[in-house]
Amino acid sequence: MTAWTALLARELRLALRHPADSLAAVMFFVLVAALFPFGVGPEPQALARLAPGALLAAALLAALLPLDRLFGADAEDGTLDQLLLSGLGPSAVAAAKALAHWLTTGLPLMLATPIACAMLNLPTEAWGVAVLVLGLAAGFLSLLGTAGAALTLGARRGGVLLPLLVLPLAIPAVIFGAAGIEAAAAGLAARPYVLLLAALLAAALPLAPLAAGAALRGE
Amino acid sequence: MSNTPPLAARPAASLHRFANPGRFLRLSGRVLPWLSLGAVLVLGVGLPWALWFSPPDWQQGETVRILYIHVPMAWLAMGGYAGLAVASAMALVWRHPLADLAARELSPVGAAVTALCLATGSLWGKPMWGTWWVWDARLTSVLVLFFLWLGHAALVRAFDDPERGARMGAILALVGALNLPVVKFSVDWWNTLHQPASLTRVNAPALHVDILYPLLTCAVGFTLAFAALVLFRVRAAVMERRIRTLQMAAARRAETVAG
Numbered sequence: 227m228t229a230w231t232a233l234l235a236r237e238l239r240l241a242l243r244h245p246a247d248s249l250a251a252v253m254f255f256v257l258v259a260a261l262f263p264f265g266v267g268p269e270p271q272a273l274a275r276l277a278p279g280a281l282l283a284a285a286l287l288a289a290l291l292p293l294d295r296l297f298g299a300d301a302e303d304g305t306l307d308q309l310l311l312s313g314l315g316p317s318a319v320a321a322a323k324a325l326a327h328w329l330t331t332g333l334p335l336m337l338a339t340p341i342a343c344a345m346l347n348l349p350t351e352a353w354g355v356a357v358l359v360l361g362l363a364a365g366f367l368s369l370l371g372t373a374g375a376a377l378t379l380g381a382r383r384g385g386v387l388l389p390l391l392v393l394p395l396a397i398p399a400v401i402f403g404a405a406g407i408e409a410a411a412a413g414l415a416a417r418p419y420v421l422l423l424a425a426l427l428a429a430a431l432p433l434a435p436l437a438a439g440a441a442l443r444g445e
Numbered sequence: 446m447s448n449t450p451p452l453a454a455r456p457a458a459s460l461h462r463f464a465n466p467g468r469f470l471r472l473s474g475r476v477l478p479w480l481s482l483g484a485v486l487v488l489g490v491g492l493p494w495a496l497w498f499s500p501p502d503w504q505q506g507e508t509v510r511i512l513y514i515h516v517p518m519a520w521l522a523m524g525g526y527a528g529l530a531v532a533s534a535m536a537l538v539w540r541h542p543l544a545d546l547a548a549r550e551l552s553p554v555g556a557a558v559t560a561l562c563l564a565t566g567s568l569w570g571k572p573m574w575g576t577w578w579v580w581d582a583r584l585t586s587v588l589v590l591f592f593l594w595l596g597h598a599a600l601v602r603a604f605d606d607p608e609r610g611a612r613m614g615a616i617l618a619l620v621g622a623l624n625l626p627v628v629k630f631s632v633d634w635w636n637t638l639h640q641p642a643s644l645t646r647v648n649a650p651a652l653h654v655d656i657l658y659p660l661l662t663c664a665v666g667f668t669l670a671f672a673a674l675v676l677f678r679v680r681a682a683v684m685e686r687r688i689r690t691l692q693m694a695a696a697r698r699a700e701t702v703a704g
Binding site: 373377378380381382383384387390391394395397433437440441 | 537585588589592593595596599600603604605609610612613616617619620621623624
């Protein structure tokens with residue numbers, strides 16, 4: 227467990243030394259959210275109608291950005307081999323990577339969500355649910371993405387392949403997440419959708435590190 | 446528990462009799478003509494029966510004929526993916542070399558079949574539902590299945606080391622298998638546009654025999670054709686691998702002679 231926390235601390239330290247990576251993801255998220263008003267026109271009603279889906283799509287795309295370097299940098303300089311020899315199981319390494327990805331991408335995205343909500347004219351009472359939903363959806367994507375990054379490690383055009391593998395599997399998170407925000411914006415109960423999203427996350431929590439670990443072992 | 450290893454090893458041992466590429470080529474060479482002939486004969490009967498001689502549906506009219514293609518393609522898309530998952534599990538657990546090849550050669554055919562299922566469904570949906578596409582649960586989950594087939598086909602071929610590609614593809618296939626129950630039960634879980642299964646109601650099938658029999662004939666014919674196509678591809682892959690080995694050996698010989 228101490229080796230695992232040390233690995234997590236290392237990932238976070240690296241992210242802190244290069245804050246540009248996390249900032250780039252957040253900037254990307256805000257910029258994509260800002261593109262929608264130009265595409266749909268600035269009418270508040272149309273924007274509010276579009277906001278739930280736009281928020282989720284923008285957040286998932288932004289969370290994908292740092293994924294292709296998740297294992298890539300460590301594989302290039304040999305750190306990954308050291309990690310796999312460290313006595314931690316490959317699945318534990320993958321789980322630490324996934325949590326670090328969420329802490330350095332998902333969490334900043336949650337913090338930036340209110341800005342995007344304001345730009346998309348989402349009713350204020352849905353902002354809390356939007357922050358929660360984006361955090362959960364980003365967690366689901368961190369787990370899926372870790373598995374995808376481990377699978378495409380060393381592949382030709384791996385950076386292109388990764389979103390192609392991960393995004394179709396992330397569709398359920400978009401469906402339940404957007405439905406939750408929409409319900410909150412309409413003044414209905416968002417709880418069932420948030421719970422379904424949390425259930426997705428709970429199912430991916432053991433499965434994705436398992437798949438990622440199996441892929442890393444083949445390294 | 447001292448006697449478990451031989452017991453556990455037995456199925457693997459019997460499977461590995463077919464891991465010998467030479468034996469596979471001989472066996473599949475004997476099976477393939479019959480499989481192809483069967484596919485041609487059954488489809489030769491089934492397709493004209495379904496497309497011309499069966500009666501039009503009382504509600505759907507002539508458009509029901511699209512379903513004689515659509516339904517077998519849908520079954521093959523799902524059954525084929527189940528086969529991919531089984532082959533991937535065999536490849537991961539027993540390192541069965543032919544299972545790797547079968548998985549690799551299965552995915553383009555599976556993607557084609559799923560694309561046909563989506564295309565025919567879309568053609569049928571326009572006159573019947575009034576739209577080419579709806580974001581109904583069944584349609585969405587089949588679209589995800591299509592992306593999974595394509596993703597598998599791309600991932601397996603994306604590595605310089607074919608063994609690594611096969612292993613990554615196998616893991617992806619097993620992860621994607623989680624989508625299969627969603628496809629199957631989507632029509633029961635979410636009450637949307639796509640109709641629920643008509644055939645598997647045991648006591649009262651919802652189809653009249655005039656439609657049921659040509660449909661089943663087409664399904665058998667397409668399944669035989671699918672199996673024959675995949676077998677052709679696996680044989681071609683084994684031979685391709687052999688030719689490469691021979692060429693490498695020849696190149697090495699030429700090098701030693703020259704040197």
